[in-house]
Amino acid sequence: MTSDVEPGTTRPGGRTARVREAVLRAAGDALAEHGFERLDLADVARRAEVGKTTVYRRWSTTTGLVADLLADMAEQSVSRSATGTLRGDLRENARLVVRTLTDPRQGPLFKAVIAAATCDERTAEALRRFYATRITEWAGCVDQAVARGEIPANTDGREVIRAVxxxxxxxxxxxxxxxxxxxxxxxxxxxxxxxxxxxxTADTPDTPNTAT
Structure with a gap:
């Protein structure tokens, strides 16, 4: 679902963390520039200025590298907004999706990953995990709207966020x-x-739905 990853986000850490950050950043750049088919571990190592042996030992394959990249993107994703109304929250979610997909780097990167997922199951599974994380995060705003009485009880928050x-x-x-x-x-x-x-809602079709 929502990607929700603001460009340029970094996370501090030791040498291992810095190597991972550099390699994943390089992998994202390569994906955005050339797509999944031309992703090459040696090229990623060169871009990241780390040894090829390090990259091959830790990630082994391009699909493994993309899976880790998606996991990292999920970890760094922007937390959901809390505007006080469901309309405001859903608009914030949608605007964040648009900002991500129209970003000069993030947009092409997501296109490349989605294209790769159509023909590689490991990438597809990593992409599903990424979106599951983001959907679960934003579904909380729907749960809060239910609690406020804005929308029908038993509303499936995940379905609402997917629909956005x-x-x-x-x-x-x-x-x-x-x-x-x-x-x-x-x-x-x-x-x-x-x-x-x-x-x-999770109600049966014959059950009337009213906000509580």
Whole structure:
């Protein structure tokens, strides 16, 4: 779902952490520039200014490197917003997705990873774990909205968050339509309208849904 990774984020640590950071940054740059098919461990080592042996020993394959890159991106992802209303929270989520997907580095990087996931199961599993982390993080704002009585009880927060970002990824990967704040807000508002109508509740179809 939402990528939610602000460019330029770093994390302090010892030598091992610094090597990992440099290699993952280099891997992300290479993916953004050339895509998954041209990702090469030797090139990543050169970009990161570390020994090839270190890269091959720790990551072994390009798919292993991409899996670790996605894990790192999930660790560094921006925490969800808390605006006080579900509409505000969903708009913040959608705008963060748009900022990420339109970033000069992050946008091409995600396209490359998604393309790789279509033909490599290990990459696909890593991508699923990444999005599961982000969806779970942002689903909390839906749970809070339920507690405030804004939306129907038993609303599935994960489904709501998926509904926010799905049209934005469609624009990125399929239609080529603009990705901007207006499209982000429309996606959030559409998901909210469906949520208020009870579309994402766990109730049976014959059970009326009302906010408590």
């Amino acid at each position: 970002s799905a049209p934005l990824y469609y624009r990125l990967l399929a239609s080529g339509d603009p990705l901007d704040e207006a499209s982000a807000d429309r996606a959030a508002d559409a998901a909210l309208a469906a949520t208020l109508a009870g579309v994402y």
